Amino acid sequence: MFIHSLSRCLRTSSNSCLSIEIKRALSNGSFVRQLFEQTTSTYTYIIGDEKSRNALIIDPVITTVARDVQIIKQLGLHLRYAINTHVHADHITGSGRLKTLIPECRSVISKSSGAKADIYIENGDEIVIGDKNQGLILECRSTPGHTNGCMSFVWHKGSSVFTGDCLLIRGCGRTDFQKGSADTLYTSIHQHIFTLPDHFTVYPGHDYTGQTTSTVGEEKRHNTRLTKSRQDFTQFMKELKLSYPLQIDKAVPANMICGVLPES
Ligand SMILES: N[C@@H](CCC(=O)N[C@@H](CSS)C(=O)NCC(=O)O)C(=O)O
Numbered sequence: 001m002f003i004h005s006l007s008r009c010l011r012t013s014s015n016s017c018l019s020i021e022i023k024r025a026l027s028n029g030s031f032v033r034q035l036f037e038q039t040t041s042t043y044t045y046i047i048g049d050e051k052s053r054n055a056l057i058i059d060p061v062i063t064t065v066a067r068d069v070q071i072i073k074q075l076g077l078h079l080r081y082a083i084n085t086h087v088h089a090d091h092i093t094g095s096g097r098l099k100t101l102i103p104e105c106r107s108v109i110s111k112s113s114g115a116k117a118d119i120y121i122e123n124g125d126e127i128v129i130g131d132k133n134q135g136l137i138l139e140c141r142s143t144p145g146h147t148n149g150c151m152s153f154v155w156h157k158g159s160s161v162f163t164g165d166c167l168l169i170r171g172c173g174r175t176d177f178q179k180g181s182a183d184t185l186y187t188s189i190h191q192h193i194f195t196l197p198d199h200f201t202v203y204p205g206h207d208y209t210g211q212t213t214s215t216v217g218e219e220k221r222h223n224t225r226l227t228k229s230r231q232d233f234t235q236f237m238k239e240l241k242l243s244y245p246l247q248i249d250k251a252v253p254a255n256m257i258c259g260v261l262p263e264s
């Protein structure tokens with residue numbers, strides 16, 4: 001199947017298509033689909049293992065669950081895990097609703113987030129779908145700073161990292177609530193993201209400027225915040241003065257219990 005689509009791409013000599021197909025072949029037939037939620041500029045990711053058709057979703061949003069379920073069904077995927085990179089402050093997670101619609105799906109979040117989920121993860125854990133040798137493996141890296149419970153997920157075979165709100169394209173997550181710390185965030189990004197190979201794709205949790213992905217090398221060179229010294233970075237973050245997310249008072253309590261909305 002790979003060889004077929006690879007040769008089709010070669011014939012059309014489309015470079016972007018070619019690189020996608022090569023990446024797909026190298027990643028043992030696993031694939032990633034990036035989805036966007038417009039109100040809060042949130043990215044959700046569906047990652048699937050082609051052989052077993054098992055899949056996981058990262059950072060689903062409650063308002064786009066119907067769309068995501070439709071894609072999962074159309075692609076013939078079995079959704080195993082709904083993973084949150086952290087307790088979101090700007091939107092309600094879709095994990096709870098997904099679990100209702102797809103009962104075999106289990107919710108996942110870091111232990112340090114303090115939020116409720118079926119499975120708690122810590123630094124160094126692996127999330128596996130499909131065959132351990134040929135399926136999809138995500139390495140969990142604890143990357144606090146935006147919140148104390150933030151995790152990033154490294155997909156080594158896919159040469160990719162899902163950074164949530166830790167590292168954004170040419171930016172990073174704010175550090176002024178949910179036990180955020182600019183000093184901790186600086187350490188997380190430099191120790192756990194910037195140590196990955198330069199060619200790794202960065203899949204962020206949001207983008208507010210119309211961009212979709214970046215690479216580790218690009219962010220190391222061009223991220224205006226993270227190319228600063230630690231001292232200048234912490235000062236810069238202190239002076240950011242962003243307005244609070246509109247949904248924070250509703251979203252944080254709901255996300256502490258898997259996005260289940262309180263009875264009205
Ligand atoms: N205006 C939005 C909230 C925007 C915001 O605060 N985004 C967060 C990530 S969601 S917790 C952030 O870290 N932004 C960093 C930045 O530099 O923009 C809303 O009302 O929802």
Ligand SMILES: [Fe+2]
Binds near residue numbers: 086089146165173
């Ligand atoms: Fe966030």
